[in-house]
Amino acid sequence: MIAELGHFALILSLAVALFQTVVPLVGATRGWPAWMDSARPAALAQFGLIGIAFAALTVAFVTSDFSVALVYENSHSAKPMLYKITGVWGNHEGSMLLWVLILALFGAAAASFGEHLPPALRARVLSVQGAIGASFLTFIIFTSNPFLRMNPAAFDGRDLNPLLQDPGLAFHPPFLYLGYVGLSMSFSFAVAALIEGRVDAAWARWVRPWTLAAWVFLTIGIALGSWWAYYELGWGGFWFWDPVENASFMPWLLAAALLHSAIVVEKRETLKAWTILLAIMAFGFSLIGTFIVRSGVITSVHSFASDPSRGVFILAILAFFVGGALTLYAARAGTMTARGVFAPVSREGALLLNNLLLAVAAFVVFVGTIWPLVAELAWGRKLSVGAPFFEQAFTPFMIALAVALPIGAILPWKRGRIGRAVATLRPAAILAVAVAALTFAVSTGHSALAVVGAALGAWLIGGAAIDIWQRAGRQAGRLTRLPRADWGRVTAHAGLGVTFIGISLLMAWQVEDIRVARVGETFTVAGYDITLAEVEELPGPNYTSTTAVMQVARDGRPVATLHPEKRVYPVQAMPTTEAAIHSGPFGDIYLVIGDPQQDGGWAVRSYIKPFAFWIWLGSGLMALGGLISLSDRRWRVAAAARRTPGMVPAE
């Protein structure tokens, strides 16, 4: 009964979405206020109805209602409660339902906070949101309905893929979707602006917080996913250049570019057409990401539920929205006149360079990701493009970006002088050289990766410190009175530097040891004495675990006692490794227990991963920087001060 209620709410929400698409748009064209205003209750109703459907599906999972096919296929009565709930989106149908729920959430947010938007713009934005919602609701109802019953009902379910039975599943997909779908707001604003033929500073001011929010969510989502891979897969890899990772990385790069170009539109009223194009592309790549994951055209470790016929449907949605928006863009882009004039060496010029590097980097990732598909269609060649290619092709753009970033951030608007900016940054340059020398001295084998990465990281962090110091007029007392947007900017830029250091030092310096150890045996890895003290079999709620007790000491002093596990989930007959990690500021000790050996020992893997924590610390700082910037009171103050149409703030 509850499943049917959810099913009914889902169908009703499609009807509401169709209404929301058509009526406000007609109203905006004809200038009928009542029709335009109908978008707001429609957006709220759509959110409410999809919320009911999502709640109904959650109830089915929580109560283990195995008469619902989806629950039977992805759940089990013995599964812990947390994974019964997260299992709702640990499958194709449920994750698409979460996708539209978040889409409707953004629509409802725009409807609620959009009081100061010009009514016609608001109606058009909500109409475009409604159209996106309608197409994905159609997709769900006709190709991926989560509420289908099966008769007779099963006695018990087939359980969730054990790799997904992890707290990571609770947060990684929702954050990622908040990011993907958040970009739909930027897209809707871009399309609405194209229909109106008007892009100005007020428009940019509206789009920026939405893009910033989406980018923050994407940053968190991607970082959580990579951290999850790091501790769950059992050897500490954190990024694989897998098609699905790339699919989330491309929108991230483009959202970062959009964030920066919207600043130029807002402050200087130029780069308008480019910003609109970026907004369209950023969401376009979110859709491409959805297509890649859901169609399975490119095989990937993430495609746990894929089906070609669904892929075609999503491709059609993609073609309709991106094709339509680009057509509109081609027709209208010429009418967007730029106002501000600037010299190549200026803040605007630097932000343009930022956009160029980020967009080309995203393009490189895109070409590499779809290349196997292209090669197969064009020449019938089956080939692979993986980490070695991406590392070569992508890294140069990130190096250029890191070199230019601190200089660009302190250049003045309109016209600047590179020499002067570099002179200001001299302390950061000295810091970078010192760090490079130190890294060179410390690393065995003199890895260029470690030296360049650490130096660039130091340059970014030092540059951010000088940036904020300059903004405060070199007076410590004024640091606290700076706008939050300034703090947000330098926090995010420094975060990028921290991530640079983490990635390069981890990749250059990690130590690995694979061996057979007997219980009681002590061995040494990179200065750590590791003892396999004990191995025991323990029962878990829905698995059996082989847990090892391992003691780590350094110079005779105990460092940590770790419990790596190997689990077997009987329902899916699948083993997982649960690595034990001792995390420290300068490196992690990462231990994995393997199989028993014939002669009585155990396969044991030990990794020393220097600066691993810095990767996620840096990502966290980037997200935090975005949040600080988002909390800037200028967004709200402007709301109270200016009520003129066309100059409207974010919240």
Place this chain on the structure above:
Amino acid sequence: MRRAILGLALALSLPVAALAVQPDEVLADPALESRAREISQSLRCPVCQGENIDESNAPISRDLRLYVRERLVAGDSDAQVIDAVTTRFGEYVLFEPRAEGGNLILYAAGPLMALVAALGAWGFLRRRRETATPVVALTVEERARLKSLMDQDS
């Protein structure tokens, strides 16, 4: 019958339980072993989804890892080992596609796009400077609206 099912269950669950590089595969010579690791990280497991043979748990990956080491011990160069594996399984196993034929497009795409974008940006900057026009005066309606707004505020 029950024993058969149990045996089947064990057979299904045991082989996959072997994880990635096993201690018995590791070569005694650390230099050779590190070359073997490097090579296995650039070779794709033929039956898995996007994993290299170094990380993969599939039996074929273990065979390939052992084969790579065998060739290295026999004195082959890295390139020879990779060629030998590619001859058997096709270019699908190469995570770094060969820069030849159509693949040149893949390798050239990034630099070319950067060049095009740089030229485009340069053109944009030049045009901006040439067509730099003074700010257009407000239209009559805009001026009237501005006036009414200013009056409202004060």
